[in-house]
Amino acid sequence: MNTILIIAEHDGRELNAATAKTLSCAGEIGGTIDIAVMGHGVAEVAAQAAALDGVSRVVTVDAEHLAKPLAANWATETVALAGDYSHVIGPSTTFGRDLMPRIAALLGANQVSDIMAVSGPRTFKRPVYAGNAIVEVTVAEGSKVVATARTASWKATGGGGAAAIESRPAVAGPAEHTRYVGLEIEGGERPDLQSAARVVAGGRALASEEQFALIYDFADKIGAGVGGTRAAVDAGYCPNDMQVGQTGKIIAPDLYFAFGISGAIQHVTGIKDAGTIVAVNKDPEAPIFEVADIGLVGDLFTVIPELESLLG
Amino acid sequence: MKILVGIKRVVDYNVRVRVLPDGSGVDIDGVKMSVNPFDEIALEEALRIREAGNADEVIVVSAGGDEVQQQLRTGLAMGADRAIQVKTGEPLQPLSVARAFLKVVEREGVELVLLGKQAIDDDNSQTAQMMAALWDRPQATFASEVKLDGGKASVTREVDVGLETVEVDLPAVVSVDLRLNEPRFVKLPDIMKAKRKPLETVSLEDLGVAVEGNLEIGSYEPPQPREKGIMVEDAAQLMGELKNRGLL
Numbered sequence: 001m002n003t004i005l006i007i008a009e010h011d012g013r014e015l016n017a018a019t020a021k022t023l024s025c026a027g028e029i030g031g032t033i034d035i036a037v038m039g040h041g042v043a044e045v046a047a048q049a050a051a052l053d054g055v056s057r058v059v060t061v062d063a064e065h066l067a068k069p070l071a072a073n074w075a076t077e078t079v080a081l082a083g084d085y086s087h088v089i090g091p092s093t094t095f096g097r098d099l100m101p102r103i104a105a106l107l108g109a110n111q112v113s114d115i116m117a118v119s120g121p122r123t124f125k126r127p128v129y130a131g132n133a134i135v136e137v138t139v140a141e142g143s144k145v146v147a148t149a150r151t152a153s154w155k156a157t158g159g160g161g162a163a164a165i166e167s168r169p170a171v172a173g174p175a176e177h178t179r180y181v182g183l184e185i186e187g188g189e190r191p192d193l194q195s196a197a198r199v200v201a202g203g204r205a206l207a208s209e210e211q212f213a214l215i216y217d218f219a220d221k222i223g224a225g226v227g228g229t230r231a232a233v234d235a236g237y238c239p240n241d242m243q244v245g246q247t248g249k250i251i252a253p254d255l256y257f258a259f260g261i262s263g264a265i266q267h268v269t270g271i272k273d274a275g276t277i278v279a280v281n282k283d284p285e286a287p288i289f290e291v292a293d294i295g296l297v298g299d300l301f302t303v304i305p306e307l308e309s310l311l312g
Numbered sequence: 313m314k315i316l317v318g319i320k321r322v323v324d325y326n327v328r329v330r331v332l333p334d335g336s337g338v339d340i341d342g343v344k345m346s347v348n349p350f351d352e353i354a355l356e357e358a359l360r361i362r363e364a365g366n367a368d369e370v371i372v373v374s375a376g377g378d379e380v381q382q383q384l385r386t387g388l389a390m391g392a393d394r395a396i397q398v399k400t401g402e403p404l405q406p407l408s409v410a411r412a413f414l415k416v417v418e419r420e421g422v423e424l425v426l427l428g429k430q431a432i433d434d435d436n437s438q439t440a441q442m443m444a445a446l447w448d449r450p451q452a453t454f455a456s457e458v459k460l461d462g463g464k465a466s467v468t469r470e471v472d473v474g475l476e477t478v479e480v481d482l483p484a485v486v487s488v489d490l491r492l493n494e495p496r497f498v499k500l501p502d503i504m505k506a507k508r509k510p511l512e513t514v515s516l517e518d519l520g521v522a523v524e525g526n527l528e529i530g531s532y533e534p535p536q537p538r539e540k541g542i543m544v545e546d547a548a549q550l551m552g553e554l555k556n557r558g559l560l
Contacts, residue, residue: 094471101441136530143526178450181477293541306547
């Protein structure tokens with residue numbers, strides 16, 4: 001019988017949607033599923049976790065030094081809880097990718113990163129080479145399964161649950177060597193590229209930083225995040241943090257617009273899990289059309305204004 | 313202060329990898345191999361810290377067979393002072409790499425470890441965090457800015473919602489993200505000079521690290537191809553299609 005512990009991601013007020021996605025991965029593995037909510041003043045977040053469908057129990061660890069998700073502190077507390085569980089799973093967000101390997105090492109295990117499919121209670125499929133290959137990995141008997149669930153591969157579970165909430169005391173004080181300084185939330189009102197449901201991206205064809213403004217404008221009109229190709233970033237048309245692709249961000253929005261993007265492998269590997277890919281390019285031979293769900297051969301400088309006027 | 317930079321030999325990021333027909337792995341026969349791009353960024357940062365007078369020595373380390381000496385030489389040509397090959401004929405799982413690198417850290421008295429946030433082959437993103445855990449020292453992952461101040465480092469981290477800053481006491485492990493810097497190009501004279509720099513080989517056994525791991529790697533398969541899409545004639549048709557599908 002599998003006993004699964006999920007590490008909740010939250011900002012102190014709200015449970016991050018990645019937690020419910022991780023829960024659906026755990027549901028596929030099967031067994032009893034508990035959620036650990038660590039933090040300070042987490043009653044509200046714990047209630048949200050308890051309401052998710054399929055949760056047996058919510059375990060809270062509430063202490064002042066756990067208010068921010070510093071891996072050194074959270075890993076220590078997770079390890080203290082882990083004894084009762086066969087599986088410990090977090091989301092493959094920056095939160096989970098920071099924390100879970102620290103937990104894995106303390107438990108003497110290698111982590112299974114980015115579970116995209118479950119083949120058995122200890123056997124999983126995960127992407128490698130930026131999703132250009134999928135490999136099956138089995139965790140040996142006698143070892144805990146420590147893993148992250150690839151958020152782009154799992155739908156959030158629904159509500160309607162009413163799990164019991166238990167609290168546990170923290171087992172350790174703060175790690176003296178690490179101090180949280182602050183968080184600067186980027187992009188203003190624009191949705192975060194990594195989690196946005198819609199993304200508008202531009203490539204080399206934008207030809208200048210000034211003309212890249214066309215991409216921002218269209219993105220803002222449809223409430224989308226903004227991305228760029230490596231070529232656009234290297235040419236200075238848009239900043240580094242917008243790079244989508246193998247060495248940038250790998251994203252899976254419901255709707256992706258590729259304007260003036262040729263479709264280099266490097267870039268395509270970053271968008272393969274998008275729901276619908278729309279490509280607009282002057283070159284009918286551009287490889288982006290091979291992966292596009294809807295393609296339009298045309299000049300982005302006329303197509304974008306036309307789309308905007310059609311939006312009304 | 314000594315800085316240790318991990319370097320992994322990986323399939324070059326421009327190569328389209330193909331899964332072998334028997335599913336035993338991906339085809340790397342005759343394929344261009346390079347330094348993992350994130351590791352180049354880690355090395356560039358280490359060199360800049362040394363050039364600013366905040367470190368005395370930059371050591372590059374890689375685990376693998378003799379082929380990894382190529383990538384270590386690239387690191388030396390970029391400007392590292394010396395290189396260490398942790399020699400092993402077996403593929404290592406991240407926890408073993410972390411254990412081996414930590415042995416090097418202890419032997420050399422390293423105070424700052426800089427690693428790429430992930431390797432672009434296995435995409436595991438584990439080694440840095442594991443080193444920090446086993447060492448019981450701070451970790452600052454996905455760094456986009458590293459500022460050293462005495463025995464401390466202020467690190468800005470790229471997290472999903474923005475930029476988080478943490479302050480860590482040294483020794484510490486930092487894993488680096490793309491935005492941190494633009495790695496320098498290697499010039500020909502540097503390649504010549506690198507040939508004379510020391511490259512030491514130490515076996516995994518000599519470090520007292522076993523080849524073991526709790527993961528069994530099964531078969532590889534290519535990803536599911538996307539379904540064939542449609543072409544539209546103009547913006548109006550495109551918009552109509554998006555509205556029909558309930559996407560806009």
